[in-house]
Amino acid sequence: MIVPPSGTPVGGTRRVLHFVTGGFSGATQVAVELCLSQLKAGRLQPVLALRRKRSTDPAKVQALRDQGLEVHLVPGWAHWMTVWSLRRLCQRLKPDVMVAHGFPEHLLGRRAALQAAVPAVVQVEHNSRERYNAGSLAQARALAPRSAKLVGVSEGVRQRLVALGMPEERTLAIPNGIRLERFAAADERPHSQRDAGIVMSARFARQKDQPTLIRAVALLGQRGLRPPVYLAGGGKASYRKTAERLVRELGLTGQVQFLGYHRDVPGLLMSQRIFVLSTHWEGMPLALLEGMAAGCACVASLVPGVEGVLVPERTGLLTPEGDAVALADALERLLRDEVLAQRLGTAARQRAIEEHSVELMTRRYEDLLLAV
Secondary structure, three states: OOOOOOOOOOOOOEEEEEEEEOOOOHHHHHHHHHHHHHHHHOOEEEEEEEEOOOOOOHHHHHHHHHOOOEEEEEOOOOHHHHHHHHHHHHHHHOOOEEEEEOOOHHHHHHHHHHHOOOOEEEEEEOOOOOOOOHHHHHHHHHHHHHOOEEEEOOHHHHHHHHHOOOOHHHEEEOOOOEOHHHHHHHHHOOHHHOEEEEEEEOOEOOOEOHHHHHHHHHHHHHOOOOOOEEEEOOEOHHHHHHHHHHHHHOOOEOOEEEEEOOOOHHHHHHOEEEEEEOEOOOOOOHHHHHHHHOOOEEEEEOOOOOEOOEOEOOOEEEEOOOOHHHHHHHHHHHHHOHHHHHHHHHHHHHHHHHHOEHHHHHHHHHHHHHHO
């Protein structure tokens, strides 16, 4: 589908407005993938609305427009202004469905859509531990009966929605997906041809737990193992500085490398044997799916959102949250047993191919949006 100069969409007849943070987080990435895939398939007319943040990158917005996607920015400096602007956008575009991704955007988006008399609204919850307080939780519970569906990006997130008091009959799980073609060369890179290194690709934030990985690496050194470790990702400077200070204190300078934003994460992952996701909570971690698709032997924290993605001892290893000793034990197994690492990496890649393609995710969302 394209949007000609007249502004009249060409393609499917049902217009879907996706609303998400403009911070280009994991939730934004999922919303963008859905829009681009729907644009290509032509069954729906996708439009993307981004809540402007300080980190909203104009170049990324323009890149989406260059691909033919209709993108709108709404103010993000105050909730009332976001709702007011988004309501006016809905009144002008007249979408058939509003899909509101993430917190607090799913509250703001559904309020605006209902005020604008959008026929159907859908919530997508992207995390298992959102920052609800008494007021926002009351809003979510009030909006739930007026929403066509409440989507969790994993079964763990769906169960969390129910635990928060949302009507179970309106909830469903649609697992996140990734573009697998970026990892097509993984089968040509068996572990025997990879460096025995460790990659963690995640932003530096309160949610992520790079310090536990760093402490585990220090423990590995006491056991005679000193693998190279690559920490890829941006995020908040304060969290990165904390991790850098810990690296210096533990004498790991040079062994642990901070890569920042990395332009070729697939290439990095396919060059190393092990991927780690040390984290405090998740929804459906795209970085873990990428590690699996790359054929890495994956180790992750046992938290909601991860549980169910990795099958212990079959497609990866799970360790207790924040347990550096357990993480070091798991990494030692993989570093000393290349056969085990290869077996887990192969199984993880197969599971990613079967369960977590962006095409499968898109088809599930399209079926939902055509039915509501």
